[in-house]
Amino acid sequence: MRVTLKDCADILKNHQSFLILTHASPDGDTLGSAFALKRALQKIGKPSFVLCNDEIPQKYSFLWEGITNDDIDFEAVISVDVADRKLLGEKINQEYGDKIVLAIDHHLSHRDFAENTYLCDKASNAENIYSLINEMDIPIDAGIATCIYCGMATDTGCFLFSSTTPETHKIAAALMEKGADFVLVNRKMFETKTASYLKLEQMALSTIELHFGGKCAVMQITQDMFRESKSNDGECDGIASLPRKIEGVLIGITIKEKSNGNFKVSVRTVEPYDAAAICANFGGGGHNRAAGCEFECSLEEAKSELLKFIGEKVI
C-alpha cells in the first residue's frame, strides 16, 4: 500500500524498535538515509539496527561516528532507498524481503514489496528522510545533517546532475546551517582518489569504444583490471559516469565484471535518451539519466546485445 509522509511518521510512532535495511552494494544515499533515520530514532529513544547485505566501505565511517548499532529484537523492518526487494541482496532478501513494514524510496521504478511504501520522486532518498524527520518534529543535529547531506550529495553528484532541484539546494543550505560537515563528506566522496583507483581509471579509459558516430561510448572493467591496479569495487562509485563525459556522447555504458563472473551494466544518458528504459529491456531499472542491469553471459555477448538494442530501438 502506498502511504503518505504522515502515515510513515505514524508507523515509526507505533513501533518501538527497528531494523533498517539498505540496498546491497551500498552507496552514500542508502547509507546516509539509514544512519540519518537511526540517529533521529535514537533522539526519541527508539533503538534500531542498520543492516546491509554487503560490507560497508570504511570511507563511510563518519556516518556512524559517535553512535552504535543497537543489538535488539526489533519490532519492525524498514527499507531505505531500495527500489526492488532483489536489490536488498540475496541473503537479506531471503531473510527479510517479505517482512518489510515500511519502504521509503525515491525511485520511480520502485516495485512494491513492502506492507507500506512511501515513494516520492526526489533527487535523493535522503531528502525523503529529511522530510520525514521534520514531519516527526525531531530536531536535526549536526550528525543527522551530515548523513542527509551525504545522501543528497551522492545521488546528485554534488549538485551536478539534472535531477538536482531548487529544493535540493535549499535543503543543503539548511543542513549546512545545522552543522553538516559538508567539507568532510565532499572530500571523502568526491575529492579522494586512491592511487589504485587512479590506476584502474586509466586502464578503464583505455578500453573506451565509440559507437553510432560517437553518440554511444562503451567502457569495460574486468576482474583482471581490479587485480592489476589493486583497486576494488568499493572505490568505483563514480567511474560509471566517465564514458558519458566524452564530448558528443549521449549514451555512456560501463560493463563491469563481477567477482561471480556476471556483468553489471551501468547506463548514463543525456536527454532525450532514457537510461531506465534501456536497462528495463534487460530486466534492470533506475532513473531516466542513470540506470543499471545485469548480464549472465560473456562480456562480448553483453556488449553485443546492448549495442544491438540501442542501435535498433534507441538511437
Added chain:
Amino acid sequence: MRVTLKDCADILKNHQSFLILTHASPDGDTLGSAFALKRALQKIGKPSFVLCNDEIPQKYSFLWEGITNDDIDFEAVISVDVADRKLLGEKINQEYGDKIVLAIDHHLSHRDFAENTYLCDKASNAENIYSLINEMDIPIDAGIATCIYCGMATDTGCFLFSSTTPETHKIAAALMEKGADFVLVNRKMFETKTASYLKLEQMALSTIELHFGGKCAVMQITQDMFRESKSNDGECDGIASLPRKIEGVLIGITIKEKSNGNFKVSVRTVEPYDAAAICANFGGGGHNRAAGCEFECSLEEAKSELLKFIGEKVI
C-alpha cells in the same frame, strides 16, 4: 577607495555606458560575472562591452547567447573578478589598468588598482554581481541567472569546495527558480571532456610525484603534452585539482609550461595548509585552498624552489 554595494549601484547609475574587463585566461566566474552584469545593464538601457585579453573558449558561448557586444565609446571601465591589475593580461593592463573606475572582486588577496573597489569575500565573484543586481532592483531573467550560476558553479567546483556557503546554495536555488539553465552549465563545465583532454589528463597523471611522505603531490604539464594530446589550455580548467585528490595528499601542485616558456604553478591544499601563503612567497596569490604563481626559469628549478620552500617553511 573601498566602497559599499550601494556605492557600486550609484556608480553604475551615474554612468551611461561601460567597458567590462575580465581577467586573462578567463574562467567561468570572471566571464559569468561580466556577462551577467552586461545583461543587467542592458535591461536598464545602458550599453556595455565585455573585453578579455585572451580568446574566450567557445564552450562559454551560452553566456552571450542572444546578446551582442555594444560597439561604443564607453564612459566608465569596470573590472570583475580581477585581484590584481597584472591579471588583466599585458595588453589590457597597459591600455586600461590605470583607468578602472570600479573593481568588483571577491579575492581577499586583492591589490587595489581601481578608483573604487567593492571587495566581498564570497565563494565566487558572481555572488557579488547577484547582490549588486538585486541592489539595483533589476529583475533577474533566465539569461542573467545562467551567467551567475556559471560563475558560482565554476568557483565552487559545483558546490564541492570548502568555500561553498549556505548562502551559495540559497542563491543557486533562487537562480534555478528564475530559469538558470543549470543542466547546460553543469554539462559544459563539468561533464564534458574532449578526447584530447582525456589524453592530456592521462599523460599528466603519469608524471605525478609524491613528496614529504605522500603529503605533497607534484604534477607536470608541458607544451609537448599539449601538442601530443592535441589538447590546449582552454580545456584544462579543472586539471589543477587532480594532484590534491590523491588519498593522503594535503598540498597538490600543478606546474604547467606556458607557450612563452614560463611556468604557471597552481597550488591546491587541504586545511591547515594555506595555498595563498605558499604562492605569495613566489609573487602570486589567491585563496586559502587554491592559489597560483608564476616562474621564469626551468621546470626543474621551479619544482625545486617550491619543494624547498614547502619542506622548510610549510610542512
